[in-house]
Amino acid sequence: MVSLKDLRKVSDYEWEIPSTLREDMRVAVRIFATRQILEAVMNDRSLEQAVNVATLPGLAGNVVVMPDMHQGYGFPIGGIAATLYPEGVISPGGIGYDINCGVRLLGSFISVDLAEPYLDSLAVALDHACPSGVGKEGLFHLSASELDQVCLLGARWAFQKGLASEQDLQRTEEEGCLKGAMPDKVSPRAKARGRDQLGTLGSGNHFLEVEVVEQIFDAKAAQKMGLQEGCLALMIHCGSRGFGHQICTDYVQEFQSAVRRYDIHLPDRELVCAPLNSPEGAAYLGAMRAAANYAFANRQLLAHQARKAFEEVFAGKIQRWHLHQVYDVAHNIGKVETHSVRDHSVKVCVHRKGATRAFGPGSREIPPEYQSIGQPVLVPGSMGTSSWVLVGAAESMDKSFGSSCHGAGRVLSRSQAKKQVRGDQLRSRLEAGGIHIRAGSLPGLAEEAPEAYKDVDEVVETVCGAGIARKVARLRPLIVIKG
Amino acid sequence: MTDEKELGFIELQHTADRAVRVWAPDYPALLIQSARAMYEIAGILLDQDCKVERMVELAASDDESLLVVFLSELLFLQETENLAFNKIRLRVSGFELQAWLSGAKIKEQAKEIKAVTYHNLNINRLPQGLEVTIVFDV
Structure with missing residues (x-):
């Protein structure tokens, strides 16, 4: 077990577990947290899991942990590990079963005062338009060849079908399509699970929220994003559904033997990995990218369906009722990126498990209109509490492989x-606070109660205090839809 | 949680996911108890009017892998055919198994289980039988 005395304080917001803590560690662990957050996470095993990650072969630098960290399986949630490309390894468990689980934010110029009388109708319309819940099928039933196209094109597949705008694509990480996807490396079982689930939210902590922009901290950045105080926004949190779950399951299984072939020794079998330049590693990378593209398409279709719900409720009643894309960003993903490590520019595979890319101003990978402000970072809070829009800061490139937090934790x-x-009391409490709730089950609602999460504001203060992100806006929920 | 002493399961605390400790006198019984635990976490109710039977053959490289492969197969049938099984008979030989599954269509399911993980998965041999802790991604 890791204890507080094993940690070296770097600053009020940064701590380090030295690589000497355990013999099998290859690098140190850098933690972004306040003392209060650290004391709270000592109750679970997230830091021990981070130490386990630090034993992976081919790491390019420190393992990084965000303040929303909590115990997962294998990697801690909130963990980031960059491995050298292509000689380092890729770990399916370090990306997670819900490949490209992520968040999309749409802004609007609909004033909350004008929208207020229609919020009940909007909740019903969104609930109807966006299927949610356990194993729910979507409105799109794909043929085998169509599914392959989704794998290859991601959100661009939706664009070709007239279900996305050019701006939607431009304002999505990687323009909604990871190159190098290999549908032929996806098993028939995964394809069977993925065929009918496109355009669905799923269950668990996935949600769709209508929010109001409550406070703006950076007027210039908010204006570029089209976020206006007192206006509605829509947040979508979901991933690659059963398609991604099965791909990860398949490769975690396959890599059990790969680690023996490549003589890799690990403290936890969920960390299994294979060299990126091995046939197994390359196959997983291609399959994982296919799932990531499926998830980009999934959030795009949900956005399309949500826009139809907004049209149904607001068209003819409110002018300028359209929803425009602010950004879409993944938080469970493996990306080949170039980073500076010990003053050398190196290509690495960044595993982000419950962490968001947060590239700073000037990064070529972000849309032209965001070049001067940095990449939008979307941080949903717990249900019923604020969510945040941040932007990546330059220091994230030096400190965290261009990454920030992904939620409250x-x-x-x-x-x-x-x-x-x-569940029933929670629903009453949230409704008394002016939040409209549509939930598949009351016990499921209780599992996601605000009490189950850290204070998202403290998480945000930490990443901003550490200099890896900056505040742009805080959003307050009005409608919550959960499976 | 079951009342039985020789075999059963109990849910453990896990911050993000769901974990169960399962125990049984022998390996086939451990697999069956693990399946029961997984179905209980998922909150599955069967539609007794729609009974089904299946037979599956599975193989893996060790006992822990075979456990994951078996539970993953049940999850796959759950998600793709909406099936769950309340009577399971197993024949295990080395790291291969044949399973005769009797169950029904699912009438109600409270919770989605995304996957069966290998996280700290280790089947322990105790004087009275076997024990394992399984973490499910939910």
């Missing part, structure tokens, strides 16, 4: 949350 297990909170 759990502190209570789901069963603890259900013991402390009753």
Whole structure:
């Protein structure tokens, strides 16, 4: 177990576990946290999991952990590890089962005062338009060749079908399409699971929220994003559904033997990995990119369906009711990127497990209109609390492989949350606070209670205090739709 | 949680996911108890009017892998055919198994399980039988 005395304080917001803590560590672990956050995470095993990640072969620099960290399986959630490309390894468990789980934010110029009388209708329309819940099928049933096209094109597939705008694509990480996807490396089982789930939200912590822009901290950045105080926004949180779950399952299984072939020794079998330049590693990279593209297409279709719901409710009643894309960013993904490591520019595979890319101003990978402000970073809060829009700062490139936090981060297990909170009481409490709730199940709602999460504001203060991101706007939820 | 002493399961605290400790006198019984635990976490209710039977053959490289492969197969049938099984008979030989599954279409499911993980997966041999802790991604 890792304890506080094992940590070296770097600043009020940065800590380090030295690589000497355990014999099998190859690099140190850099943690972004306040003392209060650190003390809270000592209750789970997230730091021990980060130390395990530091034993992976071919790491290009320190393992990094964000303040929303919590215990996962293999990697901690909030963990970032960059491995040398192509001689380092790729770990499917370090990306997660929900490949390219991510967040999309759409802005509007609909004033909350004008929208207020229609919020009930909007909640019903969104719930109807965006299928959610366990195993739900979507409105799109793909043939085998169409599914391959989704794998190859991502959100651009939706564009070709007239379900996305050029701006939607430009304002999506990698323009909604990771190059190098290999649908032929995806198993028939994964394809069977993926064929009917496109355009669905799923369950668990996935959600769709209508929010109001409550406070703006950076007027210039907010203006570039089309975020206006007192106006509605829409946030979508979901991933690659059963398609991605099965791809990860398949490759974690296959890599159990790959680690023996490549003589890789690990403290946890969920960390199994293979060299990126091996046939196994290259196959997983291609399949993972296919799932990432599926997820980009999934969020695009949900955005399209949500726009139709907005049109149904607001057209003819409110002028300028359209939703425009602010950004779409992944938080469970492996990306080949170039970073500066010990003053050398190196190509690495950045594993982000519950962490968001947060490139600073001037990065070529972000849309031209965001070049001067940095990449938007979307940080959903826990249900019923604020969400944040940040931008990546230059220091993220030096400190965290261009990454930031992805949410509030759990502190209570789901069963603890259900013991402390009753779903019906939570719904009443949220509704009394002016939030419209549409939830598939009350116990499921209780599992996602605000009490089960850290204070998102403290998480945001930490990444901003550490200099890896800057605040742009805080959003308050008005409608929450959960599976 | 079951009341049985020789075999059963209990849910453990896990911040993000769901974890269960499962115990049984022998390996086939451990697999069956693990399946019961997984279905309980998912909150599955069967539609007794739509009974089904399946037979599957699976192989892996060790006991832990075979456990994951078996549970993953049940998850796959759950998601693609909406099936779950309340009677399971197994024949295990080395790291291969044949499973005769009797169950039904799912009437109700409370929770989606994304995957069965290998996180710290280790089947422990105890004087009274076997024990394992399984973490499910939810």
